[in-house]
Amino acid sequence: MDTLSQLKNEIQNEYQTTKKFFEVYPETQNDFAPHEKSMKMMPLATHIAEIFEWPNTILKTSELDFANTDYQPKKFTTKEDLLKALDENYQQGMNALENANEDKLNEMWALKHNGQELAKWTKYGSIRHGLNQITHHRAQLGVYYRMNDILLPGSYGPSADYQGFQ
Numbered sequence: 001m002d003t004l005s006q007l008k009n010e011i012q013n014e015y016q017t018t019k020k021f022f023e024v025y026p027e028t029q030n031d032f033a034p035h036e037k038s039m040k041m042m043p044l045a046t047h048i049a050e051i052f053e054w055p056n057t058i059l060k061t062s063e064l065d066f067a068n069t070d071y072q073p074k075k076f077t078t079k080e081d082l083l084k085a086l087d088e089n090y091q092q093g094m095n096a097l098e099n100a101n102e103d104k105l106n107e108m109w110a111l112k113h114n115g116q117e118l119a120k121w122t123k124y125g126s127i128r129h130g131l132n133q134i135t136h137h138r139a140q141l142g143v144y145y146r147m148n149d150i151l152l153p154g155s156y157g158p159s160a161d162y163q164g165f166q
Contacts, residue, residue: 003105007127008097011052014134015090018048020153021138021145022086025079029148041144046076046085048137053089054130056096058109058123067114 022045030042039047050073057064076082105124110117121129142152151161 003102003124004097004100007055007124007131008094010131011055011090011093011097014131014138015052015086017153017155018052018134018138019083019086021045021141022049022079022083024145024150024153025082026145026148026150027077027079029144029150030077032144032148034144034147039140041141042076042082043073044137044141044144045082046074048134048141049082049086049089050074051089051130051134051137052086053092055093055127058126058130059096059100059104062108063110063112065112065115067112 025045026041030040032041033039074085076085105122105127107123108120109123109126110120112118119129138155142155145152152159154162
């Protein structure tokens with residue numbers, strides 16, 4: 001089985017769907033959140049864009065320790081910046097997959113906080129987890145759009161807002 005080709009196809013499909021969502025992103029609603037415990041709309045969309053880079057990080061490292069990193073989420077204010085970040089992160093993720101070999105996918109990768117292991121998967125499982133995160137958070141974004149009367153593009157078929165496929 002050519003797992004890398006399948007992952008690349010999945011990421012490409014998720015990228016195309018996410019791009020449609022970002023193309024209708026409402027800059028006037030950057031701070032919208034449906035609940036006080038919910039992420040605001042722009043940080044949520046930014047997080048989705050950043051996940052597309054994860055295959056690159058996963059394939060080049062053996063772990064990510066949240067307490068021992070200088071990572072800071074990007075802070076965007078425009079749809080243009082969001083789309084640019086999506087494109088750049090997608091390219092980084094795809095390039096990493098293009099340059100990987102199947103054996104690399106069997107290596108282990110862990111999420112940690114201050115040395116404490118939170119989760120551990122194979123690198124394949126970690127990348128799949130990232131794909132699941134994209135789907136999950138894009139669905140959240142879709143709810144935010146619904147609550148603000150923004151027409152939803154189709155994800156895995158047509159949305160109720162359009163006749164036919166979007």
